[in-house]
Amino acid sequence: MTRDVAVLGAGMHPWGKWGRPFVEYGTAAARAALTDADVEWRDVGSIVGADTVRGGYPGYVAGATFAKALGRQGARVASVYAACASGAQAIAAARAQILAGLAEVVLVVGADAAPKGFFRPAGGERPDDPDWLRFRLLGATNPAYFGLYARRRMAVHGDTPEDFALVKVKNAAMGALNPYARYRKRVTAEEVSASAVVADPLRLLDICATSDGGAALVLSSIDFAQRHGVPRPVRIRAVSTVTPRFPNTVLDLPDIATDSAVAVAAAGETFRASITRAAYEEAGIGPEDLSLAEVYDLSTALELQWYEDLGLCGAGEGAKLLREGVTAPGGRIPVNASGGLASFGEAVPAQAIAQVCELTWQLRGAAGDRQVAGARVGISANQGLFGHGSSVVAVR
Amino acid sequence: MSRTRTPAVAGWFSGDGNGFRLLGTRCSSCATVFFPREDDHCRNPYCAGGSLEEMPLSRRGRIWSYTDSRYRPPSPYVSNPELPWEPYALIAVELPDERIVVLGQAAPGVTVADLTVGMEVEVVPGVLHEDAETTWTTWHWRPTGVGE
Numbered sequence A: 001m002t003r004d005v006a007v008l009g010a011g012m013h014p015w016g017k018w019g020r021p022f023v024e025y026g027t028a029a030a031r032a033a034l035t036d037a038d039v040e041w042r043d044v045g046s047i048v049g050a051d052t053v054r055g056g057y058p059g060y061v062a063g064a065t066f067a068k069a070l071g072r073q074g075a076r077v078a079s080v081y082a083a084c085a086s087g088a089q090a091i092a093a094a095r096a097q098i099l100a101g102l103a104e105v106v107l108v109v110g111a112d113a114a115p116k117g118f119f120r121p122a123g124g125e126r127p128d129d130p131d132w133l134r135f136r137l138l139g140a141t142n143p144a145y146f147g148l149y150a151r152r153r154m155a156v157h158g159d160t161p162e163d164f165a166l167v168k169v170k171n172a173a174m175g176a177l178n179p180y181a182r183y184r185k186r187v188t189a190e191e192v193s194a195s196a197v198v199a200d201p202l203r204l205l206d207i208c209a210t211s212d213g214g215a216a217l218v219l220s221s222i223d224f225a226q227r228h229g230v231p232r233p234v235r236i237r238a239v240s241t242v243t244p245r246f247p248n249t250v251l252d253l254p255d256i257a258t259d260s261a262v263a264v265a266a267a268g269e270t271f272r273a274s275i276t277r278a279a280y281e282e283a284g285i286g287p288e289d290l291s292l293a294e295v296y297d298l299s300t301a302l303e304l305q306w307y308e309d310l311g312l313c314g315a316g317e318g319a320k321l322l323r324e325g326v327t328a329p330g331g332r333i334p335v336n337a338s339g340g341l342a343s344f345g346e347a348v349p350a351q352a353i354a355q356v357c358e359l360t361w362q363l364r365g366a367a368g369d370r371q372v373a374g375a376r377v378g379i380s381a382n383q384g385l386f387g388h389g390s391s392v393v394a395v396r
Numbered sequence B: 001m002s003r004t005r006t007p008a009v010a011g012w013f014s015g016d017g018n019g020f021r022l023l024g025t026r027c028s029s030c031a032t033v034f035f036p037r038e039d040d041h042c043r044n045p046y047c048a049g050g051s052l053e054e055m056p057l058s059r060r061g062r063i064w065s066y067t068d069s070r071y072r073p074p075s076p077y078v079s080n081p082e083l084p085w086e087p088y089a090l091i092a093v094e095l096p097d098e099r100i101v102v103l104g105q106a107a108p109g110v111t112v113a114d115l116t117v118g119m120e121v122e123v124v125p126g127v128l129h130e131d132a133e134t135t136w137t138t139w140h141w142r143p144t145g146v147g148e
């Protein structure tokens, strides 16, 4: 018995600052994915929405919102909130329904209209929320945490700001080829180093922006895909949504402190590494099998961290891998062929879905100028605030 | 007119001068330390759960990493938009006895240029912000051997 599900359709709304309601982006992405799948919305058995948090309210109940916009037809509905991992958890929920036989075709949608500037927590006095507390007590924005991670890499592994800039140069060059990306201009290392420092040692061009955007997938059982005339669909083989394990000894956004390792020794791998390991184990593959990876480059330095957490190289060797061109187009394992968040910006509920859209197009050989030659196996990886893992393995 | 000094968050620190300490809790069963304090139930999944007792954290530790904030953070951080933005450093500090890393603002005047990973710092009382009636107090990290 196969545990795969088929990706019948993928669709996106271009990223940018469009200033329109998120429902519009999600609905446009959903319609594009349905067209791509050649499936009528009224024939979809279930819709799963990744929740949009505007002003801090995950109360728009995204699945139901998109169902209404598309025209309610009685489908099963679910809504998922897991911060940056929301999209992956929406995919996980859809996949579980398909594998359990509860639905044959499921539409997964995520979209956001992001606020300008720093992400911030919901209003009011909410001292029971660690996200609220880190802002109130420390003014610790997301870029501040990225700065901490970057500085740590410099101290421990000898990474340099020039290494970080090269990530941006690589990703911007790929984003320039992607019609869905917000930023479609190549960037030079000089431009990165001339941009303003945001959180030492990171500069404006080291850090991803916030954006509007939407992404959607039509998933189905393999049987349905074959009956539907798609004998060799792109398949999702694994979805990792693991939590960290106690004690988490790497300071994680949005926490003010780590767990103490005084009673229980920390595991030999970090949370991020455990996310991808769980995906590899479920898929029965290893890093050597990958054709490409889409990772959360919230900052340039963080992309280097992901190389290590994906097992593409040993600890501290991320910058070396980058310099050798291994993760560039034409390299052994191109990373962020889509252009990554460096080119897209963050549209939180859509991001993890957008990663799988890119994997789908790449595995179909339909990624145009940014196509990774002969792509067979792709992985996406990210981490959602509050301890949400997210990694998807797709194969062809 | 003097303002009332009130902790910006209740129960996370106490004391003055050299007696100032961050306050965590410790599980009576497995000895895990929690900061911010955990008063409900021990979060060690291998522990059946003991009582959680307040405990002052070590005063000194070593810098795990640091950064700063060159742009004004959004609310709920409190700052006066009428005044020019003064960046402050943020320091993540490893406390060796508790085997925990705690983030905090650097003491006023300490910039990223003064810091290195591994440097020893100590916790000192600080002011987060002031309004008409209240001085809201917090903790700061300051390199040891720097003037009192």
Ligand SMILES: [Zn+2]
Binding pocket: B027, B028, B029, B030, B031, B032, B042, B043, B044, B047, B048, B049, B050
């Ligand atoms: Zn315990």
